[in-house]
Amino acid sequence: MMVATKDMPLKEYVLKGNAACAGCQDMVALRHAHKALEGDVIQVVPACCTSVVQSLWPKSGLAIPVLNTAFPAAAATASGVRAALKAKGNDHTMVMVWAGDGGTFDIGLQALSGALERRTDFLYICYNNQVYSNTGTQRSSATPLHAKTTTTWFGKAETEKMLDLIVAAHEPVYQFTANTSYPRDFYDKIMKAKEHPGPKFGHIFLPCPQAWNYPVEKGVEIGKLAVETGYWIQWERIGEEFILGRQSKRFLDPEKRKPIDEYLKMQGRFSHLYKPTRDDKKIAEIEAFIQHRWDVVMRTFT
Amino acid sequence: MPERVMFTMGDIACAEGALSAGCRYLGGYPITPATEIAEWMSIRMPQVGGAYVQYEDEIAAITSVIGASWTGVKSMTATSGPGVSLMLEAIGLAVMTETPLVIVNIMRGGPSTGQPTRGQQGDIMQAKWGSHGDYQIIALTPASVQEMFDQTVQAFNLSEKYRTPVFVLADETVGHMRERLVIPDEKDLKLEYRKTPTVDPKDYLPFKADDDLVPPMALFGSKYQFYATGLTHDERGYPSDKENVQIELVTRLQNKILHNADKIIDVERIELDDAKIGVIAYGTPSRSAKKAIKDARNEGIKAGLLRLKTVWPFPEKQVAQLASEVDHIIVAEQNLGQVYHMVKAVAAPTPVHLMAKPAGMPQLPHEILTKLRDVNSM
Numbered sequence: 001m002m003v004a005t006k007d008m009p010l011k012e013y014v015l016k017g018n019a020a021c022a023g024c025q026d027m028v029a030l031r032h033a034h035k036a037l038e039g040d041v042i043q044v045v046p047a048c049c050t051s052v053v054q055s056l057w058p059k060s061g062l063a064i065p066v067l068n069t070a071f072p073a074a075a076a077t078a079s080g081v082r083a084a085l086k087a088k089g090n091d092h093t094m095v096m097v098w099a100g101d102g103g104t105f106d107i108g109l110q111a112l113s114g115a116l117e118r119r120t121d122f123l124y125i126c127y128n129n130q131v132y133s134n135t136g137t138q139r140s141s142a143t144p145l146h147a148k149t150t151t152t153w154f155g156k157a158e159t160e161k162m163l164d165l166i167v168a169a170h171e172p173v174y175q176f177t178a179n180t181s182y183p184r185d186f187y188d189k190i191m192k193a194k195e196h197p198g199p200k201f202g203h204i205f206l207p208c209p210q211a212w213n214y215p216v217e218k219g220v221e222i223g224k225l226a227v228e229t230g231y232w233i234q235w236e237r238i239g240e241e242f243i244l245g246r247q248s249k250r251f252l253d254p255e256k257r258k259p260i261d262e263y264l265k266m267q268g269r270f271s272h273l274y275k276p277t278r279d280d281k282k283i284a285e286i287e288a289f290i291q292h293r294w295d296v297v298m299r300t301f302t
Numbered sequence: 303m304p305e306r307v308m309f310t311m312g313d314i315a316c317a318e319g320a321l322s323a324g325c326r327y328l329g330g331y332p333i334t335p336a337t338e339i340a341e342w343m344s345i346r347m348p349q350v351g352g353a354y355v356q357y358e359d360e361i362a363a364i365t366s367v368i369g370a371s372w373t374g375v376k377s378m379t380a381t382s383g384p385g386v387s388l389m390l391e392a393i394g395l396a397v398m399t400e401t402p403l404v405i406v407n408i409m410r411g412g413p414s415t416g417q418p419t420r421g422q423q424g425d426i427m428q429a430k431w432g433s434h435g436d437y438q439i440i441a442l443t444p445a446s447v448q449e450m451f452d453q454t455v456q457a458f459n460l461s462e463k464y465r466t467p468v469f470v471l472a473d474e475t476v477g478h479m480r481e482r483l484v485i486p487d488e489k490d491l492k493l494e495y496r497k498t499p500t501v502d503p504k505d506y507l508p509f510k511a512d513d514d515l516v517p518p519m520a521l522f523g524s525k526y527q528f529y530a531t532g533l534t535h536d537e538r539g540y541p542s543d544k545e546n547v548q549i550e551l552v553t554r555l556q557n558k559i560l561h562n563a564d565k566i567i568d569v570e571r572i573e574l575d576d577a578k579i580g581v582i583a584y585g586t587p588s589r590s591a592k593k594a595i596k597d598a599r600n601e602g603i604k605a606g607l608l609r610l611k612t613v614w615p616f617p618e619k620q621v622a623q624l625a626s627e628v629d630h631i632i633v634a635e636q637n638l639g640q641v642y643h644m645v646k647a648v649a650a651p652t653p654v655h656l657m658a659k660p661a662g663m664p665q666l667p668h669e670i671l672t673k674l675r676d677v678n679s680m
Contacts, residue, residue, distance in 0.1 A: 047415065068415070071384070072359060107331075107359035135332040138340070139356060151332075151344040151356050 002184050003191070009035050018061030020053045023209040023216030025180040025223070027053070029127055030062070030098070032183045036190035039064060041094040042081055046074040046108060048100030049133050072107045074099045075115035078122045086121075094194065095122040101142035102132045105161050116170035116199045123193050123200045129208035130160070137211040145289055146282050147269045149211070155272060155282070159289050164203055165300060168237065173198035176236040179205040181223030182247055189236065196238070205232045213268025222266055230257040230290050233297055242301035252294065260287055306485040312450040312477040313338035313380075316406055316470065317346065318485055319454030320378055324493055325404070326352030327377040329366035331359055331385060334418040335474040336408040339380035360388040364405070368392060371401045372530065374521040376458055380406040382474075383425050384415065386432065393467055394433030395532045397555060400465040400509070400517065402496055404457045407469055408477035411662060420662025421474030423585055423636040429469045430614050436552050438559035440566055441469035441614040443584040447481035453611065459494035460566060464558055465516050471613065473636060475586040475664065499526060509551075510537040515558035563615045570609040573599065577606030579677055580628040582621065582645055584610040586664040587634045594670035603678045616644045625649035630677045632657060634665045 013034035020027050026049055034041070043066045045051050051068050054061040069077040074097045082095045099108055104126035112124060131149055132138040139149040139156050142163070146155040167175060174196040178186040186204065193200045207222045209215070214222060226232035227247050234245025244252065251257050260283060264270040273279045308318075317339045320328070328347065330340035340354065347354040352375075357363040363379050370377040381389065386407050396403055411417030412424045429441045440460050444453040454470055461468040499506050499518040508528035511517045520526035533541035534548045542548075559566070573595055574580060583591040588609045595605040608624050610617060621644075625631060631649055633642040634657040646654045657673055659665050 051415075070414070072388070102332075105358075109358070132332045135334050135337050136341075138332040138337065141358065150337075150341045151330075151354070153345055 003187050005184065008032075008187060009038055011035070011038070013039065013063045015059070015061055015063055017059060018053050019056035019059075020049075021210055021216075023219050024049075024053070025206045025208065025219045026050060026127055026129070028180040028183055029186065029204050029206060032187045033096070033125065033190050034062070034064060036187050037094050037096070037194070040092060041096050042067065044069055044074050044078040044081060044095065044097045046099050046103040047071040047134060048103050049129075050098050050100070050127070052134060071103055073111055074103055074108050075111040075120070075124060078124070079115045079118065079120045082120055082122050097122065097124040099124070099126055100134070101126060101128040101130060102140045104128075105141045105163050109166075112167075113170065116167065116172055116201070120199055121197050123190075123202065125202045125204060126163070127204045127206045129206045129211060131208065131211040133208055133211045145286055146273060148272060149269070162293065162296065165296065167201045167203075168300070170199070172201045174200040174236070174238055175202075177203045177205070177232070177234055177245075179223050179227060179232055179234060179247075180207070181220045181227070182234070185234070185245070185247065211269070213271075214266050218266060222263065225258065225263040225266070227251065228258045229260045229263045230254065230294065231260065231263055233294065235297065235301070237301060252298070254291060260290065305487045308483045308485065309480060310447065310483050311338060311480045312444070312447045312472060313408065314342050315447045315450040315483045316380070316454045316472070316477070317342040318483070319451035320404065320458065321346060321350060321352075322451070322485060322488070322491055323376065323455040323458035325376045325378050325458060326350065327367070327370040327375050328354050329357055329363040329370065329377070329379050330354065331357050331363045331381065333382045333385045335410055335421075335477050336380045336382045336385070336406060338477075339406060339408075360385040361392060364389040364392040365395075367403050368396050368399070368401050371403045372522045376402070376462070378404040378406065380408070382408050382410045382418070383412045383428070386425060386428060390432040394435060394437065396467040397433065397437045397439070398532045399530045400519070400555070401467065402461040402465050402519075403467050404454070404461055405467055405469050406454070407471050409471060409473045411660075417662060419474070421477075421586065421636065421664070422660060422662065423471075423473050423587075423640070424660065425471060426613055426635075426637065426640040429471055436556060438556050439469060439614050440464070440466060440559065441471050441612070442568075443471050443610060443613050444476055445585050445588050445609065445611075446476065447479060447483050449611070450476060451483055451485065455491060455493070456568075459492070462494045462496045463516070464562065464566075465496060465519060466559065469614070471585075473585045473664075474662070503527065507537040508539045509535060511554060511558070515554050515561060559615055564619075566612060566615060567617045567620065568611040569617050569620045570607075570611060572607040572609065574606035574608065574624065574627065576604055577628050578604040579606070579630045579632065579674055580624045581605060581607045581632045581634060581670065581674070582610065582624070582641065583607065583634045584613060584641070585636070587636055590665050590667045591634055591670050593667035594674060597667065597671050598674045598678075601675070603674055605674050610641070613641060616648075618648045621645055621648045625652040628652065630655060630680065632670070632673055632677060634670055636660065636664055
C-alpha cells in the first residue's frame with residue numbers, strides 16, 4: 001500500500017523562502033525525502049542547484065545538518081561521515097548524498113563507484129535534471145539526445161549515459177528510480193531505503209523549468225508524460241529482485257505509450273525538432289533510444 | 303578577416319583572442335565565472351573548423367588539452383580557481399613534458415567554493431606554486447576587455463615560443479565587464495608557432511634544447527619517434543633516476559623562463575618619472591589606481607603607477623627600479639597580499655604598504671587616494 005498523503009509527517013524540513021526557482025521540482029523531491037527521514041539524517045551535497053538553494057545568504061534553506069562538499073567528492077565525503085558515525089556507535093542516522101546529474105554522472109562518478117564498492121552504508125540520491133543548471137545550463141552526460149543547452153546549441157549529438165546500469169554493476173543493496181510527479185511513491189522508496197543497511201542508490205527524474213524551458217506550472221505534467229511516453233522507467237531493485245514500477249508497467253508495451261511528441265513539444269529545449277516542420281528523423285532516433293533503454297533494462301534485470 | 307569591432311565581455315574577448323591566435327581546440331568544463339568562454343567556443347569553434355569538447359571534469363579537460371597540443375593544434379582550457387585546483391597535477395605534467403597550452407583562470411572568491419560570482423585575485427600564488435616540484439610558469443594579468451583579447455594572443459605566443467603552459471589570470475570583474483573590443487585584421491597579428499625539428503629522424507633527440515633552452519617539438523603523427531613522459535627524462539626522453547639528469551632537467555625548465563624573462567615580462571609605467579609614491583597593481587584594482595594617482599597629482603601628491611601585465615615570471619627588475627626611484631610603494635590587490643610579498647622582497651629597503659581586499663569589489667579610487675594621502679604624510 002502506498003503511503004497516504006495524510007500519513008506523511010507534517011513537519012517541514014525544506015524551509016519557506018529559500019532560493020529555489022519558481023516551479024523547482026528539486027524542492028518536491030527534497031521535501032518528501034526529508035519527511036521520510038524525519039530529521040535523523042546528515043546530508044552531503046556537492047556543487048549543484050541544491051548547494052545554492054540550501055544556503056543562499058541570509059537564510060538557511062534546510063532544517064537538517066548539511067555538509068556542502070567539493071564537486072567530485074560527495075560520495076567520498078559521505079563515506080567519511082559514515083565511518084565516523086560508526087566509530088561513535090551511531091547506527092541509526094542516515095547519511096544521504098544529494099547530488100545533481102553533473103556531480104553524479106560526470107565529475108562525481110569515481111567517488112560514487114568507490115563508495116559503492118566499499119559497501120558504504122549510505123543513500124546516494126542523484127536528482128537528475130539532465131543539465132548543469134547551476135552554471136547556466138551546459139550539457140552533461142545525462143543530457144538527452146537532441147536537447148539544446150548552452151554548449152550544444154543545435155541539440156546534443158549523443159544519447160544520455162545509462163547510469164543505472166553502471167550503478168547496478170556495483171550491486172547496491174537497494175536501487176530505485178523515481179520521479180517527482182509521483183511524490184508518494186518516492187516517499188515510500190526512501191522509507192524502504194531506511195530498512196536496508198549498505199549502499200543504496202536512488203535516481204530521480206526531475207523536470208527543470210529554467211533549463212528545459214517550459215512554463216513553471218507544467219513540471220508535474222511533464223514528469224508524468226516522461227513515464228507515459230515510456231521515456232522514463234520507474235523501477236526498483238532489492239538485491240537481485242527487480243520490480244517494474246506500477247506507473248511504468250503498462251508502458252512496457254510500446255503500443256500503450258503516448259506519442260513522444262506530447263513530451264517533447266512542451267519543452268523549449270526540443271523546440272528545434274518542430275521548426276519549421278517536424279524533424280521525423282531525429283524524433284525517430286529519440287524513440288529508438290527509448291525502446292533501446294527498455295530492452296537493455298529488461299534484458300539486464302529480468 | 304578584416305578588423306572587427308564588438309561591444310562585448312572580457313570572457314568573450316578572451317575566446318576571440320584565442321581564435322585569432324590560431325587556437326583550434328578547447329577542452330572545458332562548466333564553472334562560474336568562466337563558463338561564457340566555453341559557451342562562446344561551442345558556437346565559434348565549429349565555424350572555424352576547430353573543436354570544443356566538454357569533459358566530465360577539469361582533470362579530463364586539461365589532460366585532453368595536453369593530448370591535443372601534442373598533435374600540433376594550439377589548445378586551451380578555461381576555468382576558475384576550483385577548476386585550477388583539480389588541474390594542478392596535469393599542469394606539472396605539461397611543464398615537465400614542455401607542452402604549449404593556455405589555461406585561462408577567471409579568478410573568483412576563494413578558498414573552496416568561495417564567492418563564485420564575485421571577483422578576486424587570490425590565485426596568483428596558486429598559479430606559480432600550485433603543482434608540486436620546482437618549476438616556473440608564465441602568468442599574464444589583463445585589466446580590460448581589449449587586454450583579454452590581446453593578452454590571450456600573447457599567452458599563445460609565449461606558450462608556443464617557450465613550450466610551456468601559460469596562465470591568463472583575469473579577475474572576474476575583467477571577465478564579465480563589457481567594453482569596446484577591436485579585433486585586428488589577421489595580417490596585423492604577430493603569431494608565434496612552436497619550432498619543429500629539422501634533423502633526420504634517426505638523429506632526433508626530443509628533449510635536446512637549443513641555445514634558447516627550448517627543444518624543437520616533434521608532433522605525434524609525424525615521422526619522428528619519441529616518448530613524452532612526466533618522469534624525469536634525459537635528452538632522448540628516456541626516464542632516468544640519475545641525480546645529474548634530474549638537476550639538469552629542472553634547472554633547464556626553470557632557466558628557459560627566467561633567462562628569457564626580459565622578453566616575457568610586460569609592465570606599464572604611468573606618471574612614474576617624478577613620482578615619490580609608486581602604486582603597484584594589476585587587473586581591476588589597477589584601473590582604480592590609475593584614477594587615484596590622477597586625483598593625487600591634482601592635490602600635489604607625486605604619485606605614479608606600475609601596472610603589472612605579467613606577474614610570473616615576477617618583474618623583479620622593474621619593481622627594483624621603481625623602489626630605487628620612489629620613497630614609498632603601495633601594493634593594491636584583491637587578496638590578502640600575494641604580489642605584495644614578492645614586491646617586499648625585491649623593494650627592500652623602500653617601505654612597501656599593502657592595500658589588501660579579499661573580496662569582490664576592488665579598491666575604489668577614493669580609497670587608494672586616501673591611502674596615498676596617508677603615505678604622503680608619513
